[in-house]
Amino acid sequence: AIRMTQSPSSFSASTGDRVTITCRASQGIRSYLAWYQQKPGKAPKLLISATSTLQSAVPSRFSGSGSGTDFTLTISYLQSEDFATYYCQQYYSYPHSFGQGTKLEI
Amino acid sequence: EVQLVQSGAEVKKPGDSLKISCKGFGYSFTSYWIGWVRQMPGKGLEWMGIVYPGDSQTRNSPSFQGQVTISADKSISTAYLQWSSLEASDTAMYFCARTINHDVFDVWGQGTMVTVSP
Numbered sequence: 001a002i003r004m005t006q007s008p009s010s011f012s013a014s015t016g017d018r019v020t021i022t023c024r025a026s027q028g029i030r031s032y033l034a035w036y037q038q039k040p041g042k043a044p045k046l047l048i049s050a051t052s053t054l055q056s057a058v059p060s061r062f063s064g065s066g067s068g069t070d071f072t073l074t075i076s077y078l079q080s081e082d083f084a085t086y087y088c089q090q091y092y093s094y095p096h097s098f099g100q101g102t103k104l105e106i
Numbered sequence: 107e108v109q110l111v112q113s114g115a116e117v118k119k120p121g122d123s124l125k126i127s128c129k130g131f132g133y134s135f136t137s138y139w140i141g142w143v144r145q146m147p148g149k150g151l152e153w154m155g156i157v158y159p160g161d162s163q164t165r166n167s168p169s170f171q172g173q174v175t176i177s178a179d180k181s182i183s184t185a186y187l188q189w190s191s192l193e194a195s196d197t198a199m200y201f202c203a204r205t206i207n208h209d210v211f212d213v214w215g216q217g218t219m220v221t222v223s224p
Contacts, residue, residue, distance in 0.1 A: 034209075
């Protein structure tokens with residue numbers, strides 16, 4: 001099974017900051033990577049698929065990049081509603097494993 | 107509106123059986139795979155497996171193989187996750203979600219909390 005490792009596990013930031021979350025796969029997954037946002041008590045929400053394709057209604061301050069084994073999620077100008085936990089997921093091979101999550105705190 | 111609506115919270119004892127459900131609304135249920143994701147208290151997301159309601163094909167995570175059964179009934183647009191004998195370690199929130207090409211999950215259910223306690 002492919003192991004997904006995110007860094008950092010938690011991060012403190014302020015509104016207006018630019019933040020980057022990293023996701024590393026234990027083997028190459030081409031561009032088969034997604035990012036989700038989860039707020040407390042809620043279901044996850046798909047933000048980005050295929051490494052960099054923003055889902056409809058997701059603000060353009062979110063962006064994704066990478067390929068192979070190393071990927072990043074960048075939030076260019078943090079808003080208050082962005083404080084949440086973020087997960088990467090590979091869907092290159094089964095099981096479609098998630099990273100352990102990155103909690104973004106104020 | 108596209109929705110997945112899950113069954114309500116459950117409190118069970120170790121050794122009990124359980125089947126939770128996920129019903130699709132507002133789209134062609136047989137055109138999308140449905141997956142299940144576990145989230146233990148305070149922990150991350152774990153991919154359990156997926157089912158294609160059109161023909162009941164499944165893809166299961168080895169971590170959950172033999173522990174749970176994933177199925178679907180296309181006639182009532184409902185997918186299921188079931189256990190034959192629950193353990194305390196099954197205590198978690200379980201989410202269902204749909205995926206069109208057995209890849210990313212674009213629509214999620216609200217989650218079903220399962221608590222297993224003596």
